[in-house]
Amino acid sequence: MPELPEVETVRRSIAEPIAGKTIVDVEVRDAYVLRGQPVADFQSGLVGSTLGESCRHGKLLYFPFADRSLCVHLGMTGQLTHRIPSRTDTPFLRHEKTGLERTLQHAPDKHTHISIRLDDESCLHYRDIRKFGRVFWVPESERTGIVSRFRLGVDPLTEEFTPSYLALGLRTRRTAVKAALLDQRFIAGLGNIYVDEALFIAGIRPGRGAYRVRGRMIQDLHAAILLVLRKGIAAGGTTLRDFVDGQGQAGYNQEGLLVYGRYGESCATCGETLKRGTFGGRTTTWCSVCQK
DNA sequence: ACCTCGACCTGGGCGC
DNA sequence: TGCGCCCAGGTCGAGG
Numbered sequence: 001m002p003e004l005p006e007v008e009t010v011r012r013s014i015a016e017p018i019a020g021k022t023i024v025d026v027e028v029r030d031a032y033v034l035r036g037q038p039v040a041d042f043q044s045g046l047v048g049s050t051l052g053e054s055c056r057h058g059k060l061l062y063f064p065f066a067d068r069s070l071c072v073h074l075g076m077t078g079q080l081t082h083r084i085p086s087r088t089d090t091p092f093l094r095h096e097k098t099g100l101e102r103t104l105q106h107a108p109d110k111h112t113h114i115s116i117r118l119d120d121e122s123c124l125h126y127r128d129i130r131k132f133g134r135v136f137w138v139p140e141s142e143r144t145g146i147v148s149r150f151r152l153g154v155d156p157l158t159e160e161f162t163p164s165y166l167a168l169g170l171r172t173r174r175t176a177v178k179a180a181l182l183d184q185r186f187i188a189g190l191g192n193i194y195v196d197e198a199l200f201i202a203g204i205r206p207g208r209g210a211y212r213v214r215g216r217m218i219q220d221l222h223a224a225i226l227l228v229l230r231k232g233i234a235a236g237g238t239t240l241r242d243f244v245d246g247q248g249q250a251g252y253n254q255e256g257l258l259v260y261g262r263y264g265e266s267c268a269t270c271g272e273t274l275k276r277g278t279f280g281g282r283t284t285t286w287c288s289v290c291q292k
Numbered sequence: 293a294c295c296t297c298g299a300c301c302t303g304g305g306c307g308c
Numbered sequence: 309t310g311c312g313c314c315c316a317g318g319t320c321g322a323g324g
Contacts, residue, residue: 003317032301059318076317077302111302130301132318175295184319191317240317241304260317281297283316 002074004156004189005232005253006243007059010074014082014124014246015054021118022050030113033128037136045137046070046116057147057155058188064141071146075132077242081105083123102250129242152188156225161187163222170210170218177213178206179280181225190225192282193238193260198224200259205291206284207277231256259285 002010026043028034034042049065056062061080063070072080083089083105092103108115114126114135126135140146153169154160169187173180180186181195190198199206201224204217213221237243237251240261244250254261258268263276267287276285 006317073318075301075319128301129303130316130318132301134319173294179295182318193317238317243317282318 002059002076002078002243003191003194003232003238004056004059005194005229005235006237006251007056007061007074007189008157008233009237009245009251010080011054011056011061012245013249014080017082017084017122017246018051018054018118018124020050020052021120021122023047023116024119025117027115027117028113029108029115030131032131033113033126033133033135035134035136042137051118055143055146057143058152058184059191060146060150060152060188062146067141068137068139069141069146070137071135072126073134075128075130075134077129078133079125079127079242079244080246081125081127081244081248082246083107083125085121085123102244103248105248147188151185153184153186155188156190156229161222161225163218166222166225167214167218170213173210175210176207176279177204177210177221178282178284180210182280182282187225189229192284193240193257194225194228194232196260196285197228197258200286200291201227203291205288206279206286208292259287261285 023046026046028039031039051063054063059073061072087105089107090104091106108125111129112125112127116124138149140149154165170177170180178195181190202220204213204221232238232253235251235253236245236249238253239250240254259274262274263285265274267274267290270289272287272289274285275288276283278284
């Protein structure tokens with residue numbers, strides 16, 4: 001779930017409430033999400049630090065301090081929410097028709113692995129059902145340091161993401177264009193949903209060799225990537241099951257998806273039945289008529 | 293160096 | 309109602 005638009009949605013929803021707050025306590029219920037980092041180091045490294053800017057590069061959310069950064073990667077089911085004690089807790093509720101979970105803030109449960117208490121009594125909770133996500137601090141405090149530590153490619157919402165950058169990266173790859181776009185060292189932030197959507201809008205088959213995407217297709221793909229990401233952010237992210245923003249709200253971008261998850265349904269453009277296959281190890285949906 | 297595949301973890305949905 | 313099986317948005321390391 002959490003691809004660039006979802007992570008950006010989380011960032012925006014918590015940035016203001018936590019800015020200027022100082023961490024007074026860090027509770028780690030399940031050290032698995034720290035991936036080997038000693039719990040005591042994690043706690044002592046954070047307590048006393050004051051949160052400033054909330055940053056994002058690709059799918060990575062990070063909070064820089066003077067000489068280090070708190071990093072959060074949501075994996076598949078991670079949720080970072082800001083809980084205010086004076087507000088009433090509600091359980092996770094499933095919408096009857098859409099099946100989507102939402103909550104207006106909830107107390108920590110068995111999936112809430114880390115709680116970071118701030119000096120205004122509010123709390124940042126990291127909750128992650130499948131535990132593919134990670135939370136930890138690193139010694140870098142600037143974007144360049146973070147980007148090189150995690151070997152992240154350009155963030156597509158920065159000016160570094162140009163048609164020529166896209167062209168150069170695709171030209172040198174022998175894999176399917178779908179797999180190339182999922183490579184975070186090339187472009188940081190795209191995942192299975194937004195890649196399928198962008199390739200559909202650009203009219204390019206996911207199985208096409210990356211090096212065979214050229215000329216006009218580059219311009220179309222570049223524009224399509226920006227379009228789907230911006231649309232996703234404007235819709236508050238795509239909630240297929242677990243995604244909520246920092247305030248517990250589900251997104252609604254799933255309502256506007258053109259191909260992802262619509263295998264067997266008809267193409268919105270031409271009516272052809274959408275196909276399904278595997279590229280880059282991921283389930284992929286496309287229209288064999290509209291995508292060449 | 294590049295690429296593919298399985299592993300990591302839990303829960304939901306479906307068929308029997 | 310219950311069990312087994314398959315599937316899921318992301319990454320990482322092993323091995324070809």
